[in-house]
Amino acid sequence: MTLSIIAQMTVSGSLMGLVYALIAYGFQLTYATSKSVNFGQGELVMVSAFVSLTLITLGLPYWLVVLGGLFFGALLGLFVERAGVRLALEQRSEGWILLTIILGLLFFSVAENVWGRDDRPFPTPISQQPIHILAVDVTPVELSVAVGVFAIMGAIEIFKRQTLLGKAFDAVSADRDAGELMGISATQTVKLSYALSGVVAAVAGILVSPITTVGPTMASALVLKAFSVAVVAGLESGFGVVVVGMFLGALESIASFYLGSGWREAPGLVLLILALAIRPTGVFGKTLIRKV
């Protein structure tokens, strides 16, 4: 009995953990090219979800809604890059941390006033009826999360490995100055990474909305856990965020079952602080050699 509960918790928790992993992957994309991350990423998730919901209520077919949501996510990502990140990077300051927090606050306020403060259901053509597989109940919606996460991450990884633009992306990640000397525009690459990161956030929003409902605060808890995942896994390894994300998701769903749902966030935060104490570059991160 207990075993089957633990199995159930592990499966549904780790499926949820994939969403954290996906948002954390969005951090990695921008960190690779510009050593910056969008602290307002949660708001990107939320606003994209709201925009998709609006498209649904307009009566658009689901595939068009998804496309529209992704496109909007990319636009938001580009806006964040232009307004919040580029200037700070030019000045080689860490002002981008503040500026992305500020933009997140702005998006939050706009969403709260445009769409209201209440949580709203997100209709989806995918069935919510649980299927019984090996003593564990899984809904197709939950499975769609896994499919979506792996699809988008896979697509981006293939893009990075197989296309010339992707190679440019990798080159700027490895050495910004050397990339510029080879005629790759670092600014354009950073833009691209923010657009991709916005797309990833939108995917996360669309995938998770049927489960969590849509509301201004829907992403604040999500993004906090994504931060934990990104720091624990390290900001370099895409494989790492998937592993850590699923682990964290399972851990917190078990913790909330045994300790009460209020403690849901605690394991991630404790894990984060522990990981920092033991391995500051992340479990899957590379140890840096300081050069002088």
Added chain:
Amino acid sequence: MWKRLLLIRGAELLMFAVLLALPLAVQNNYLLGLLTLLSIYGILLIGLDVTVGYLGQVNLAQAAFLGIGAYTAGLFVTKLGAGFLVSALAATAVATALGALLALPALRLEGPQFALATLSFTALNVTVLNEMEWLTGGAQGLSLSRPPLFGMSLSARGFYWLCMALFALVWLAMRNLLASQWGRAFEALRDSPIATDAMGVGTYRHKVAGFALGSALGGLAGALYAFNFQYLQPQAFVYELTVILLLGVVLGGRKSLWGAFVGATLVALLPNLLSNRTLFEFMSGAGFLFALFAAIRGLLRKTMRPFQAIAPVVATGVLVVGGLLVSNTEDWRKAIFALMLFSVVVGLPEGLMGFAAKFLSRLFRIPDPPPPAPSQLDGVLPPRRAMSGGPLLEIRDLKRHFGGVRALDGLSTTVREGHIHGLIGPNGSGKSTLVNVVSGLYTPSAGEVLLRGQPLPRGSLFETARTGVARTFQNLQLFTGMTALENIMVAMRGNYRRSRNLPLVLLGLGRTEEKQAQADALALLEFVGLGADWRTPAKDLTYGAQRFLEIARAVACKPAVLILDEPAAGLSHPDMRRQMEIIGRVHERGMTILLIEHHMDVVSELCNVVTVLDGGKVIAEGTPGEVKRHPKVIEAYLGEVEAGEAAAETPAPVPAT
């Protein structure tokens, strides 16, 4: 001198006098509440400025420490019946301890990771306060009544005076701290953490201490917050408050006590600003006009990038237009913060006070402080003692591998006391790795380094520097934002006991030593010929002067061994001569020097002994003359040629001048 003191101190005195007297002049409970809040936020923001301004890290945990302080004080009052003093002290102590506990792991990180860690701490804090219902009352909140001070119950006005007095004390203590070696260490580690360690100052411990101090002030402010509102709720200490506090610090101006004051005023007034429509329209309009004016000026004079000029105009413009369209500004509170903050961060990165300080010092023509009188050089850098010539630094079978690359492959040599020991070798021969291992930047894979027969600490720049090995850097690692004099003063840590003792510093008892330190540092600056540039920020010095300053700074550590890593790299010929002359004079004062150099003439002229490296091993050692004729050296430098032929082609050393 006096004018400067009078203006700066006078302004502080005037401000506190007005603030203290205000409740006597105006009997208004609402105003009193605002003023009380202002003093509490003042303390809180001064604490936050330590990490955000001085350590240069985005700290998102200050709201959590406010909450921790508030709840600690609240619980001491309600559960233990403690008095004012005890509960305030307990709040400060708990916040300090938790601050240090968070800082220990978190400050090993930089930039975004640190911000993430502090953000998570804030979230964890809210979770714990909410969920530990048996202690904190959870979401229900915690009610308390203001405890008596020394048995006397405090009226609202009495409490205000107490808060304001505490704010003034914190202000004074902080000013003393920032003017001391501590303040310099904070600034130094932000500019170059590596050099801060290499000067034996200790980056990590200063960061942790700074963060703990900021948290302590957060805890103190928390106790006052609890006594002021007498009702606590976990929801009051969430992420949003942290953002507002950051807004205060950034808008007021980082690295400035006045900035914290302006920021605190703003944070205390924000709710009013939003509820009073006319005030809001006036403020946003003024902000828009200011941004517009600054943008036109900045664009015409080309002092601003277009984005930096235009973005604040757009943001404040949205604020003005939005203010006219929106029916209820309270609903748009967050957007309004965001637009205000955005304009300031982009347009006025130094904050209101950073901007005002420049403007005011021009307006009142505040003179620069005069130079201190330099000390006698013999007192700072004692003349040559009797030199034994015995082994001082022994390197034994040292190895350092990077993956499969054997950068150092079993290297042994001995540096004798009073020598200038040259270290040469072709590119990639392991010179830099050797310096980095000896100075503690890298941990050796095997082998050991002894100083006077005692093993040096492994893999810690800081510990090694403390043991008596100072170094310069091939790629300069000056504290770029600090003046030449301050650069040297950072390194002169050991001589001044009082200026290290935190309680004494906070009380302002380190001043005489501070003057002594200035005079000593100036003597060293004159020693390298930079006496006239004492007030110049290191980044504005010429390249040559920066190299001289690096040497003076390392000498200021009074090391047993001074390691100079390519001190002549990139110097023009006249500067190189001057550099050699400086090294010669440092040596005359009895300093043992390990000199890594590319220029053969520098090595031949200065060194007593030269060690030649290739492939991570010693291939020759001897006097410069012997080494130059050594066949293996010729082979390493010139490839395989006839030995006699190559020796003849070696250019003759430049004759000494």
